[in-house]
Amino acid sequence: MTPKPAIRSAPRVRRFGAVNWLGVWTLYAKEVRRFLKVFTQTVLAPVVSSLLFLAIFALALGGVAKSIGGVAYVEFLAPGLVMAAVMQQAFANNASSLLIGKIQGNIVDVLMPPLSPAELTAGFALGGMTRGLCVAVATVAAIEVFVPFRLADPLAVGFFCVSGALLMSLLGALTGIWAEKFDHVAAVTNFVVMPLAFLSGTFYSVESLPPFWRSLAHANPFFYMIDGFRAGFIGHAEGALDIGYAVLTGACVVLWAIVHALFKRGYNLRA
Numbered sequence: 001m002t003p004k005p006a007i008r009s010a011p012r013v014r015r016f017g018a019v020n021w022l023g024v025w026t027l028y029a030k031e032v033r034r035f036l037k038v039f040t041q042t043v044l045a046p047v048v049s050s051l052l053f054l055a056i057f058a059l060a061l062g063g064v065a066k067s068i069g070g071v072a073y074v075e076f077l078a079p080g081l082v083m084a085a086v087m088q089q090a091f092a093n094n095a096s097s098l099l100i101g102k103i104q105g106n107i108v109d110v111l112m113p114p115l116s117p118a119e120l121t122a123g124f125a126l127g128g129m130t131r132g133l134c135v136a137v138a139t140v141a142a143i144e145v146f147v148p149f150r151l152a153d154p155l156a157v158g159f160f161c162v163s164g165a166l167l168m169s170l171l172g173a174l175t176g177i178w179a180e181k182f183d184h185v186a187a188v189t190n191f192v193v194m195p196l197a198f199l200s201g202t203f204y205s206v207e208s209l210p211p212f213w214r215s216l217a218h219a220n221p222f223f224y225m226i227d228g229f230r231a232g233f234i235g236h237a238e239g240a241l242d243i244g245y246a247v248l249t250g251a252c253v254v255l256w257a258i259v260h261a262l263f264k265r266g267y268n269l270r271a
Helices: 021-036 039-061 073-104 116-143 155-180 182-199 213-217 221-234 240-266
Strands: none
Touching: 021 039, 021 073, 021 116, 021 155, 039 073, 039 116, 073 116, 073 155, 073 182, 073 221, 116 155, 116 213, 116 240, 155 240, 182 221, 221 240
């Protein structure tokens, strides 16, 4: 008796082509709507915090450091405050979104749709980046009332704002995937993000530091975000802009690859 040939199941074919554009857009729109629903917390609060920092440091240090890099201290300070707010909010968006999804058990709503790891990475990365850019626009508009911004290099402003927001969005996604409770996200925020942001020249010139600490500051990738963004406004960079372009591009590529790999493995996402 001739044995019957084994029946092989047909491979899964995605009907919408190589990229599920509708799925990516839906995930992105979900992330944007999520932070816009609490606009006062996610966009307005960072603006108010930046204005408070501007007032405090302008009053405390304005008389001591009248000018840095040939510009008034408040003009030097303002872009750094904008970029610091962008970094914190882009990071917080994905870290909180993924962790809350895991804790509440609705992360399955993201994992079950026909979205590839690359599409999941893109949806979350662009969602967090959008929150950072919204904060940037709102903060610049608010600070402009008190400190005029002059645009010296639009390309630098655009690149460092977008790449910085994207980098922090990816870092937030990485943290959200890894974290299992809010304490984990708080630890990364308090011991990694905030120290690196505040010690990267947000409130002061790294050129005034001793040689060892200046070299340490130049090894901080957050320094290039703030320095490059600030240089786009005041026309003076404390580091090499070419290195800044390379560092941020490389960091975004590496973080994108790591987040993609974690989504592909389902690391800490699947029960």
